[in-house]
Amino acid sequence: MSPTTSDLPACSASGHVTFLGAGPGDPGLLTLRAVEALAGADVLIAEPDVLEVVRSHARAGVHTPALTVVDDVSAAAGIPAIRDAANLVMEAARGGKRVVRAVSGDPGLDGDAGTEMLACATAGIPFEVVPGIAAAVGVPAYAGVPLRDAQGTDVRLVDARTASERCWTEVGASDGTVVVSTTLESVAGAAGELVAAGRKPDTPMTVTVAGTTTRQRTWNATLGTIAQILKQAKVLPSPEGHQPVIAVVGERSAAAQRDQLAWFESKPLFGWKVLVPRTKEQAASLSDQLRSYGAVPHEVPTIAVEPPRTPQQMERAVKGLVTGRYEWIAFTSVNAVKAVREKFEEYGLDARAFAGIKVAAVGEQTAASLVDFGVKPDLVPSGEQSAAGLLEDWPPYDPVFDPIDRVFLPRADIATETLVAGLIELGWEVDDVTAYRTVRASPPPAETREAIKGGGFDAVLFTSSSTVRNLVGIAGKPHNVTVIACIGPATAKTAEEHGLRVDVLSPEPSVHKLAEALAAFGTQRREAAKEAGETVTRPSERRPGSRRRRTT
Numbered sequence: 001m002s003p004t005t006s007d008l009p010a011c012s013a014s015g016h017v018t019f020l021g022a023g024p025g026d027p028g029l030l031t032l033r034a035v036e037a038l039a040g041a042d043v044l045i046a047e048p049d050v051l052e053v054v055r056s057h058a059r060a061g062v063h064t065p066a067l068t069v070v071d072d073v074s075a076a077a078g079i080p081a082i083r084d085a086a087n088l089v090m091e092a093a094r095g096g097k098r099v100v101r102a103v104s105g106d107p108g109l110d111g112d113a114g115t116e117m118l119a120c121a122t123a124g125i126p127f128e129v130v131p132g133i134a135a136a137v138g139v140p141a142y143a144g145v146p147l148r149d150a151q152g153t154d155v156r157l158v159d160a161r162t163a164s165e166r167c168w169t170e171v172g173a174s175d176g177t178v179v180v181s182t183t184l185e186s187v188a189g190a191a192g193e194l195v196a197a198g199r200k201p202d203t204p205m206t207v208t209v210a211g212t213t214t215r216q217r218t219w220n221a222t223l224g225t226i227a228q229i230l231k232q233a234k235v236l237p238s239p240e241g242h243q244p245v246i247a248v249v250g251e252r253s254a255a256a257q258r259d260q261l262a263w264f265e266s267k268p269l270f271g272w273k274v275l276v277p278r279t280k281e282q283a284a285s286l287s288d289q290l291r292s293y294g295a296v297p298h299e300v301p302t303i304a305v306e307p308p309r310t311p312q313q314m315e316r317a318v319k320g321l322v323t324g325r326y327e328w329i330a331f332t333s334v335n336a337v338k339a340v341r342e343k344f345e346e347y348g349l350d351a352r353a354f355a356g357i358k359v360a361a362v363g364e365q366t367a368a369s370l371v372d373f374g375v376k377p378d379l380v381p382s383g384e385q386s387a388a389g390l391l392e393d394w395p396p397y398d399p400v401f402d403p404i405d406r407v408f409l410p411r412a413d414i415a416t417e418t419l420v421a422g423l424i425e426l427g428w429e430v431d432d433v434t435a436y437r438t439v440r441a442s443p444p445p446a447e448t449r450e451a452i453k454g455g456g457f458d459a460v461l462f463t464s465s466s467t468v469r470n471l472v473g474i475a476g477k478p479h480n481v482t483v484i485a486c487i488g489p490a491t492a493k494t495a496e497e498h499g500l501r502v503d504v505l506s507p508e509p510s511v512h513k514l515a516e517a518l519a520a521f522g523t524q525r526r527e528a529a530k531e532a533g534e535t536v537t538r539p540s541e542r543r544p545g546s547r548r549r550r551t552t
Contacts, residue, residue, distance in 0.1 A: 015093035017120050019113050021106040021132015022046070022053045024139050026212035030057065033130050037100055043092040045085055046102035054102045063092075086116045093125045106134040136179045139211030139246040143218045144261030153177050153250065160190040172197020177250035184209055184235065184243040188227035194249060195223050206258060207247045209235075214271050214296050220258055223249065267294030268522035272458035272538055273451075275478075277302040277467040282334055285365060286461075286511050293519045298457070300448060302470035304441045305335050308413065308434045317408050317433045318343050322353050326431070327404040330360040331377075332387060332419065336410045337369040339435035351375045362390050363510070386509050387419040397427030410435035414466070438466070443474040455479035458539045459504075459518055462486045463511055465494035472498050481539045485518045487511065 018037045023029035030038075030053070038044070038057040044064045046054060051064060058064075065088050085101065092099045107113040107129050120127045136157050140147055147155050154176030158167060161182070171178045172194050182190045187207055195201055201224030208218040221229045226247075264270070272295045276283045279301040287297035308314060318340070320326060331337050344353060351374030361367040361377040363385030370377050381389035397405050406429045409420065413434045423430050443449060451457055453476045460478050462468050468491060471478075477499060478484065485504035486492040492502045504521045506514035529536045 015095060015097045015099060015125065017089055017093050017099045017101060017125060017127040018130055019107040019117055019127060020054070020100050020102045020130045021108075021134075022050045022102045022104055023133040024105055024135040024142075024212045025053065025210065026138075026142070027053050027056065029133050029138060029212065030054065031130065031132070034132065037130055038102075040098055041100040042097040043088075043099045044102065045088050045092075045099065047104070050102050050104050054100075058100075063097075065092075085112065086119050089116055090119060090123060090125070093120065094123075103132075104135070105138075106132045109134050109136075135211060135244070135246055136181055139208050140179065140206075140248050142212045142216060142264040143206060143208040143246075143248075144258045144263055144265075145206050145208075145218075145248045146261070147177050147179065147248065155179065157181070158190075160186060160193075163193075168193045168197045172199050175251065177248065180247040180249065182245055182247060184230075184245050187245055187247055188230070190247065191223040191226050191249075199223055199249070203249055203251060205247060205249045207245055209243060209245045211246055212264075214294060216265060216271075218258070218262065218265060264294070266526070268519040268526065269459075270294035272296065272522065273298060273456065273540065274518070275300055275452065275457045275460040275471075277460070277462065277471050282365075285368070286515060289512060289515045293515070293522070295459075298448070300444050300471070300475070301441045302467050302474065303438045305338075306437045306439055307339075308437055310434075313433050314339070314343060314410070314435055317410065317431055318347065318349075320431070321357065321408055322349070324356070324404070326357055326406050326408045327402050328358045328360060328406075328428070329354070329408040329410070330362075330390070330419065330423075331366050331370060332362045332390075332409070332411050332415065334366055334369045335412065335438075336435050337366060337373060340410050341373050360390060360394070362387065365511075384509060387416070387422070390419065391422035391426075394423065394426060405429050406431060409433060413437045440470050440473060449475045452476060452478055452482075455481045455540050457482050459483035459485060461511070461514055461518065462491050462495060463514065465491050467491075468494045468498055468500075481542055483518070483521065483539050485514055485521070487514045 018041070020034050020037055022034070035057045038054055039059055041058055041062050044051070044054070044058050044062050045067060047067055055064070067085055067088065089099055089101050101113065101116060103110045103113050108131065117127060117129070137147075147153070154174060156171045156174065156176055156178050158171055158178055159181045178194065180190050191205065194203075201222060203223045205221050205223055205226055206218055207221065207226060207230070208216060210216050219226070219229055219233065269290065274290055274295045274297050276287060276290070276297050276299050278286070278299055280299045283297065283299045287299065290297045321329065344350065354375050358378045359370065359375055360379040361370055363381065367377045367380050379390070379393060381393055383389050383392060399405070405427070407423055409430055409432050411432070411434070413436070420430050420432050457478065460471070460482055462485065464487065483503045484495055484500050485506070486495055486502050487506045488509045489505070492505055495502050504517050506517045526536050
């Protein structure tokens with residue numbers, strides 16, 4: 001729930017600043033207080049990578065001024081210096097704004113944030129601190145490396161970028177667990193410092209890059225072998241040259257048990273880039289489900305929705321709805337709910353107009369859309385979420401109990417006649433009304449089209465025959481390494497007719513069952529690779545030069 005004004009700190013004439021920890025990278029690790037602060041912010045100040053984590057929780061219209069660091073080379077070339085974060089924070093707060101200054105990890109471990117807090121205190125600007133999960137704690141947890149054992153291992157945190165010789169000497173002399181914040185380019189050097197300070201070269205070590213994100217990757221090594229292991233893995237430094245990593249060193253750091261404890265990287269679709277041929281609104285729950293399996297969903301709409309060419313029929317039906325013409329109204333899609341809702345708003349109506357009318361929804365997503373509108377459906381299929389499933393539960397017309405025998409069915413112009421025929425067979429009269437038209441969507445950006453054809457996606461979910469035809473029409477065929485998952489036999493047949501090999505078939509015509517089936521496929525693939533002693537890879541990491549061909 002979004003915060004009310006009373007939930008937020010009082011705003012003085014000089015504004016207010018919230019120093020907020022954005023955590024190590026996973027947006028799901030933001031605290032509830034962080035989400036509240038972001039929702040009430042007038043100004044949001046953060047580095048670009050942190051901005052990606054927190055932006056979705058900020059309100060529409062929040063100001064996000066550029067935060068750029070100009071290096072010595074740029075300054076020497078005469079490039080004007082960009083105002084630093086402290087100046088941006090102070091300027092906005094003095095203007096009476098609610099400012100959120102978001103930093104990676106936890107503000108208490110960020111030296112720059114500490115300097116900015118002191119500047120606010122000196123200027124008399126009220127501020128608060130919202131802690132975040134520090135990378136030194138969160139990343140090992142996601143890598144499956146507990147930092148302490150039952151005996152209470154001593155844990156030391158070291159920032160290799162600022163560690164002094166004395167610091168290395170102290171941690172080298174201890175036998176506790178050392179968590180080192182460093183960069184991919186410098187991790188071997190940090191290992192060398194620990195060996196020089198007294199740690200044995202065979203001391204276990206784990207190194208995690210892009211921790212808590214779906215790009216996370218962890219290597220098991222020792223202080224003496226980490227340089228060679230990274231070299232063999234052909235790990236490339238980032239273009240910026242400062243790719244942060246968290247290394248955990250210690251005899252009792254559970255590095256040897258990581259294969260059993262690596263819960264995050266062992267998710268069935270970890271790191272898979274999955275194409276979902278739907279809009280963000282339609283794919284919301286499906287994309288959330290895919291993320292729970294470790295996947296990275298990428299929504300690409302294949303159809304666009306337009307008003308009917310002749311709106312008079314829809315207008316008459318909505319008026320009939322208000323005047324008591326119908327006993328039932330049946331919604332077969334989220335788009336149908338949206339079309340009726342828009343017509344209601346056009347007439348100044350709201351959900352109260354459904355009073356006395358029974359409402360049916362073809363499935364869970366359509367039902368959720370109705371609930372969002374303020375309408376609780378009376379009938380949702382108990383089994384298959386389809387027109388056939390809806391008919392299985394639909395009561396026959398009974399003149400004793402049903403004062404009206406008519407059903408309003410707002411739907412797409414290309415919908416099948418299954419529901420209409422079934423309702424008539426049950427004794428109902430049906431007003432079959434075109435509420436919206438579906439047309440092929442515009443092609444996605446060139447980058448997305450190239451990823452589809454070039455094997456950049458690990459899987460694509462086809463939820464209907466039209467999504468197959470439209471995706472191929474606007475973007476081309478998926479590459480032969482891409483896993484093709486279809487919601488049912490009809491969709492699979494269409495995919496095969498377009499020269500695609502179907503790898504996954506949903507056991508039920510449900511998008512959520514389809515996602516479950518893809519996750520099961522990913523699990524089987526992962527287990528097969530492990531049994532064969534092979535490295536677990538994503539489908540897109542094996543790209544042959546040929547295009548996908550139909551197999552028999």
